[in-house]
Amino acid sequence: MSSLEQLVLERRVIICAGPGGVGKTTTAAAIALHAARLGRRSCVVTIDPAKRLADALGLKELTNEASPVEGVGGGGLWALMLDTKSTFDEVVIRNAGSEEQARAILDNRLYRNISGALGGTQEYMAMEKLYELYQSGRFDLVVVDTPPTRHALEFLDAPGRLLRFLNNRIFRLLMMPTRASLRAVGVATQMLLRTVSKVVGGAMVSDAVAFFTAFEGMEQGFRDRAAKVEQLLSDERTAFVVVSSPRRDATTEAVYFADRLRESAGSVEAIVVNRMFPSFGPVPEGLSGPLAENLEQLDRVAGREERYVEELARRLPGAPVVRVPFLAGDIHDLHGLDEIARWMFP
Amino acid sequence: MIVAGKGGVGKTTVSATLAYVAARAGLRTLIVEVEGKSGLPELFGRNEALSYEETVLLAEGEAGRGAAELRARTLTPDDALVEYLESHGLRRVSKRLSSTGTLDVVATAIPGIKDILVLGKVKQLEVLSASGAEGAPEFIVVDAPAAGHAVSFLASAYGLLDAAPVGPIRAQAIEVTSLLGDPARCQVMLVTIPEETPVNEAVDTAFHLEDRAGVKLAPIVVNAVWPHLDLVMDGSEGSVRAAAEFRSQRQALQEEQIARLASMLPLPQVILPFLFTTELGRGDLEVLAESFAPQLAAAEGR
Numbered sequence: 001m002s003s004l005e006q007l008v009l010e011r012r013v014i015i016c017a018g019p020g021g022v023g024k025t026t027t028a029a030a031i032a033l034h035a036a037r038l039g040r041r042s043c044v045v046t047i048d049p050a051k052r053l054a055d056a057l058g059l060k061e062l063t064n065e066a067s068p069v070e071g072v073g074g075g076g077l078w079a080l081m082l083d084t085k086s087t088f089d090e091v092v093i094r095n096a097g098s099e100e101q102a103r104a105i106l107d108n109r110l111y112r113n114i115s116g117a118l119g120g121t122q123e124y125m126a127m128e129k130l131y132e133l134y135q136s137g138r139f140d141l142v143v144v145d146t147p148p149t150r151h152a153l154e155f156l157d158a159p160g161r162l163l164r165f166l167n168n169r170i171f172r173l174l175m176m177p178t179r180a181s182l183r184a185v186g187v188a189t190q191m192l193l194r195t196v197s198k199v200v201g202g203a204m205v206s207d208a209v210a211f212f213t214a215f216e217g218m219e220q221g222f223r224d225r226a227a228k229v230e231q232l233l234s235d236e237r238t239a240f241v242v243v244s245s246p247r248r249d250a251t252t253e254a255v256y257f258a259d260r261l262r263e264s265a266g267s268v269e270a271i272v273v274n275r276m277f278p279s280f281g282p283v284p285e286g287l288s289g290p291l292a293e294n295l296e297q298l299d300r301v302a303g304r305e306e307r308y309v310e311e312l313a314r315r316l317p318g319a320p321v322v323r324v325p326f327l328a329g330d331i332h333d334l335h336g337l338d339e340i341a342r343w344m345f346p
Numbered sequence: 347m348i349v350a351g352k353g354g355v356g357k358t359t360v361s362a363t364l365a366y367v368a369a370r371a372g373l374r375t376l377i378v379e380v381e382g383k384s385g386l387p388e389l390f391g392r393n394e395a396l397s398y399e400e401t402v403l404l405a406e407g408e409a410g411r412g413a414a415e416l417r418a419r420t421l422t423p424d425d426a427l428v429e430y431l432e433s434h435g436l437r438r439v440s441k442r443l444s445s446t447g448t449l450d451v452v453a454t455a456i457p458g459i460k461d462i463l464v465l466g467k468v469k470q471l472e473v474l475s476a477s478g479a480e481g482a483p484e485f486i487v488v489d490a491p492a493a494g495h496a497v498s499f500l501a502s503a504y505g506l507l508d509a510a511p512v513g514p515i516r517a518q519a520i521e522v523t524s525l526l527g528d529p530a531r532c533q534v535m536l537v538t539i540p541e542e543t544p545v546n547e548a549v550d551t552a553f554h555l556e557d558r559a560g561v562k563l564a565p566i567v568v569n570a571v572w573p574h575l576d577l578v579m580d581g582s583e584g585s586v587r588a589a590a591e592f593r594s595q596r597q598a599l600q601e602e603q604i605a606r607l608a609s610m611l612p613l614p615q616v617i618l619p620f621l622f623t624t625e626l627g628r629g630d631l632e633v634l635a636e637s638f639a640p641q642l643a644a645a646e647g648r
Contacts, residue, residue: 021354050543110451165451208451245354248625249385280589290575291586294593297622330542 004270004322005345007239008035013134013232014143016272018243019253023274025049026331027243027324028145029057029079030340036077037341040140043078043133047126047147054081056333064090066133071334075140080129087125088114095221104214110207114165122147123158127229134232156233156264163226166219239269242319244312246276246305251312258316268319272344273309275326277301347564348488350496350555351537352547356569359626360537360618361489362389363634367642368485369416370409370635376400376471376483377418380464381491386418391628396420417483423460426467434514458502459515465503466518469525472532490534497551500526500534500559529562537567538607540600549610565614565645568607571600572620614645 007014008031016028025046032044043066049059058069062083069077089106096102105111114121126144133142197205232238240261244254258268279302283295313321324343331337349361361377369375379386379396387394390403396418404416452459474482490496498505503522506515525532534555538548548566555561574597577590608615618637621630 019353021352051546052542278592280585280592284586287586290577291579291582291590294575294577295586295589298589298593300622 003320004031004241004272007241007269008141008345009038009040010237011239012141012237013130013235014141014239014241015130015146015233016144016241016243017146017257019250022243022245022250023324024243025053025145026337026340027241027272027274027344028143029053029331030337030344031241032079032141032143033072033077033334033337034341034345035141035143036072036074038074040075041078041138042075042141042143043080043139045080045082045126045129045133045142045144047082047122047145049081049145050330052330052332056331056337062086064129066138069334078139082122082126082129084122084125087129088121091125091128091222091225092218095218097217101214101218105211105218108207108211108214110211121158121162124162124226127158127233128225131225131229131232156260160226163219163222166215166222234264234266238266240266241270241272242268242316243272243274246273246308248308251308254312255315258319268316271312271316271319271321272324273312273321274324276305276309276323277326279303279306347486348490348500348532348534348561349537350490350500350534350551351567352544352551355537355539355544356618357537358384358386358489359389359634360535360567360569361487362386362631363618363638364535364642365416365418365485365487366404366409366631366635367639368414368487369404370413370639372412372414373485374414374481374483375416375485375487376475377403377416378468378471378486378488379418379420380422380489384489385626386489389626389628389631390416398425414484421464421467423464426463427460429467430463458498458505461499461502462506462515462519462522465499465522465525469518469522472525476531497554497558500555500561504558504560523560527560533562533564534559535564535567536613537569539570540568540603540607542603545603545607545610548607552611552613563613565616565642566607566611567616567618568604569618570620571604571617572596574601616641616645 014028014031016024016031018024025048028046029044029049032042035042044057046054046057046059049057054060057079058067059079059081062081064080064083064086066078066080069079092105092111093102096105123146126147130142130144133139242254242257244250254268254271261268277298280295280298282299283292287295309321309323313319322344324340327336327339331340347364349357349364351357351360358379365375365377377386384396387396387401387403392401392403394401398420400417400419402415403418404413406415407413409416468486468488471483471486475484475486491499503519503526506519507523536548536552536555538544552563552566556563572593575593577594579587579590579594582590604615604617616638618634621633623630
């Protein structure tokens with residue numbers, strides 16, 4: 001069993017996964033900060049951090065450039081707040097055969113909606129950014145916070161979902177220009193599209209056709225990249241850390257995620273449980289009144305939480321469990337992150 | 347009543363409590379779950395998952411004398427879309443549309459279309475309710491998507507009106523905006539917990555909802571507030587003292603956040619206690635309802 005400290009020292013990529021609202025971003029930032037303190041050049045990729053945490057990292061707005069965090073020392077800490085839209089733009093520009101092709105896609109109305117609306121885009125772009133940073137060789141360790149999806153594992157499926165979308169069969173058929181191929185499209189498909197335009201409008205259908213036409217020839221580039229990202233995820237220099245909270249829904253999801261991960265990219269190598277209540281032990285004999293009531297209530301919460309965490313540890317053998325207590329307030333600065341890091345790396 | 351808040355603040359618990367209070371007051375109540383997954387049935391001591399068909403969670407009279415029936419159902423965007431297509435005579439193509447991924451393309455091309463279909467269906471339920479049809483619910487509780495999403499969910503109708511698509515979808519968007527804009531028919535109840543980030547997000551969500559979705563906000567629910575204990579620490583030591591200090595600090599923090607919420611957001615508050623039980627069940631729902639009902643009545647009376 002390797003400790004979290006070892007992962008931080010030895011790996012090139014650490015992916016923090018877990019359900020929303022459990023403090024994933026904070027955990028990712030604390031890991032990256034600790035790595036920097038240990039002398040590694042580390043970078044944390046955050047997605048939608050709470051404002052005060054972003055402030056703590058000196059992040060003012062969405063950026064695609066890793067910028068150095070002041071006052072860290074050691075190997076240095078860089079941070080960036082993922083801008084999904086412009087990352088996608090870069091991917092399009094890189095894969096397009098010509099400037100005209102890139103422009104045709106970037107100006108398309110359907111494309112403009114994809115970054116905001118299509119499930120999986122944010123996840124795909126997070127992985128894209130991760131790969132780019134890893135490849136650049138500027139960092140010894142890249143720590144990624146995953147998007148707040150309802151199921152943490154959605155991000156594993158994200159590249160596939162985006163590729164399926166970009167490869168939509170019906171719209172591909174539509175792009176065939178000749179009359180002969182129009183017959184090949186078939187009566188059923190034509191009816192289908194007529195139906196679609198009746199409900200949502202013809203402009204939408206022509207936007208879609210224009211989009212898929214412009215996209216022609218680019219999907220291979222996307223597919224190759226997705227394969228490389230997948231390879232990186234299953235590489236032994238990449239570690240998955242599950243972040244959870246000591247509640248039944250969160251721990252159930254963590255176990256589910258670990259099971260799915262084992263089927264695809266690898267295994268969970270450490271578990272961080274945030275926001276644990278401290279345990280003060282049982283009520284001493286003879287104590288009564290509010291003081292006793294308080295101890296009894298706290299003991300009940302702590303006991304329950306400990307049972308969930310033990311269950312989690314039992315279900316994920318081989319992954320060390322790190323417990324981080326419930327802290328008084330939000331993280332405002334590097335001191336707060338250091339405090340968390342002290343609990344994570346005792 | 348649409349119940350909204352960020353993930354993990356107890357939106358489903360609050361939806362259940364509100365529905366329970368309404369049913370106990372004699373209103374036939376329906377809970378609509380839009381994310382297709384929740385612990386709602388367990389709160390009522392039932393194990394079977396919810397489905398598109400209404401499930402009875404509490405029979406008439408089960409929550410006390412004069413209490414009405416309480417039902418629940420799911421209403422996911424996919425369900426709503428299929429039903430929409432079927433009601434427009436497109437039953438046969440709906441399957442094919444989803445199996446070919448064409449629906450994904452459509453939903454991406456027109457952001458908010460799935461939301462509008464869900465809200466359109468909610469509106470349909472509300473109209474049925476207002477008509478007083480036999481067996482129709484008299485009170486509807488919608489367990490909405492998590493906060494950031496709640497704004498786009500509720501603003502979807504206005505977005506679609508701006509985008510000015512054609513025909514049936516536009517008509518539906520107009521009907522939905524008239525529902526959302528009428529406080530006698532629909533209000534939004536925000537849920538938060540007394541911690542820094544959730545309070546900030548609740549305030550942001552509240553202003554966005556009023557500005558962008560034009561909805562009336564009901565009293566805001568502050569959930570999971572530790573009941574106040576007066577802890578006199580004189581003479582205590584060791585773990586007793588440490589525990590008391592911890593509790594006092596938490597209480598003070600929570601009170602500070604509740605005060606901050608009140609100063610930032612001029613809405614009446616309903617405070618729900620944190621329960622120290624393992625998993626919430628039917629008995630806990632009664633405890634919450636006991637606390638909820640009088641506070642809500644007082645807030646409405648203001």
